[in-house]
Amino acid sequence: MMRKFVFLFLIILSTNIYADIIKITILGSGTPRVNIDRFSQSILVEHKSDKFLFDVGRGALLRLSQSNIFPHEIDNIFFTHLHSDHILGFSDILMTGWIYHRQSGLNVFGPKGTRNFIDSTFKAFEEDIKVRSMAPEKLDKNNLQTNIKIISDGYIHKENGLTIEAFSVKHEPFTDAFGFKISNNNYCMVISGDTTYTEQVLEKAKDCDLLIHEIAHASEHTLNKYPKAKGIISYHTNAQQISKIINTVKPRLTVLNHVLSLDGTSDDEILKEIKKNTSHEVIIAKDLMSIDLKEEIYIYKQKKL
Ligand SMILES: [Zn+2]
Numbered sequence: 243m244m245r246k247f248v249f250l251f252l253i254i255l256s257t258n259i260y261a262d263i264i265k266i267t268i269l270g271s272g273t274p275r276v277n278i279d280r281f282s283q284s285i286l287v288e289h290k291s292d293k294f295l296f297d298v299g300r301g302a303l304l305r306l307s308q309s310n311i312f313p314h315e316i317d318n319i320f321f322t323h324l325h326s327d328h329i330l331g332f333s334d335i336l337m338t339g340w341i342y343h344r345q346s347g348l349n350v351f352g353p354k355g356t357r358n359f360i361d362s363t364f365k366a367f368e369e370d371i372k373v374r375s376m377a378p379e380k381l382d383k384n385n386l387q388t389n390i391k392i393i394s395d396g397y398i399h400k401e402n403g404l405t406i407e408a409f410s411v412k413h414e415p416f417t418d419a420f421g422f423k424i425s426n427n428n429y430c431m432v433i434s435g436d437t438t439y440t441e442q443v444l445e446k447a448k449d450c451d452l453l454i455h456e457i458a459h460a461s462e463h464t465l466n467k468y469p470k471a472k473g474i475i476s477y478h479t480n481a482q483q484i485s486k487i488i489n490t491v492k493p494r495l496t497v498l499n500h501v502l503s504l505d506g507t508s509d510d511e512i513l514k515e516i517k518k519n520t521s522h523e524v525i526i527a528k529d530l531m532s533i534d535l536k537e538e539i540y541i542y543k544q545k546k547l
């Protein structure tokens with residue numbers, strides 16, 4: 243009898259410990275560039291039984307499938323901004339989730355322009371929706387309902403002990419581009435979204451456990467030779483800026499995502515450049531990399547590509 247009691251106690255104790263874990267899976271660590279190993283940006287955040295997608299780039303649904311998650315399991319999507327590489331996979335989640343019998347509507351949180359994007363997506367799939375609503379499929383149109391929340395700087399969403407706060411970042415010429423601070427009672431993380439160096443990230447990520455930040459790189463030679471490269475890098479964050487951000491924020495771990503290497507510089511070379519100026523823990527994201535944010539941070543791979 244006593245033994246049974248101890249056993250139950252241990253189970254309850256460990257459930258409490260694990261309840262606060264925030265699990266992150268990088269579904270796409272890339273950019274608009276077509277790369278079978280590096281899909282465009284999408285980050286899955288799991289907390290308790292809730293799942294949140296931050297951006298839905300190309301192939302997000304395929305990566306979810308590789309992580310053993312069905313399309314209808316996703317019901318909360320946050321957009322950092324409306325560049326195509328962050329929203330290309332949306333219609334796949336929306337429409338395929340419907341075929342998989344999503345029961346509740348999809349909640350989408352995004353900058354202004356999001357409503358137009360979603361309305362237009364429905365318009366584009368009008369014929370499909372008409373046909374699938376009829377026999378033999380008879381899918382329920384009500385399950386396609388989408389709840390759209392237009393977000394602005396400081397917007398806060400709370401769900402089951404998790405707080406998600408939107409903050410403005412600098413990704414001109416976009417006027418509405420956001421990063422997200424995600425936290426529960428014990429842990430805190432920031433997703434920068436697409437941005438150049440901005441004080442907002444420093445402020446929000448201060449004392450956070452995990453920083454997922456974008457990175458863009460081009461050599462001096464490339465920047466001098468191609469003015470367009472210089473233009474593109476100007477609204478992203480380069481290696482020197484990343485080192486400075488990490489040294490100020492001092493997160494337990496920094497994961498560099500949205501890896502834009504304009505001249506083919508390798509991940510290792512970019513990392514070497516950054517590590518010249520910082521001794522903090524920093525890695526470059528790969529697709530299907532998972533991170534368990536808890537007392538110890540665990541980094542592992544979901545599945546072999
Ligand atoms: Zn992007």
Ligand SMILES: [Zn+2]
Pocket residue numbers: 323325413436
């Ligand atoms: Zn962008």
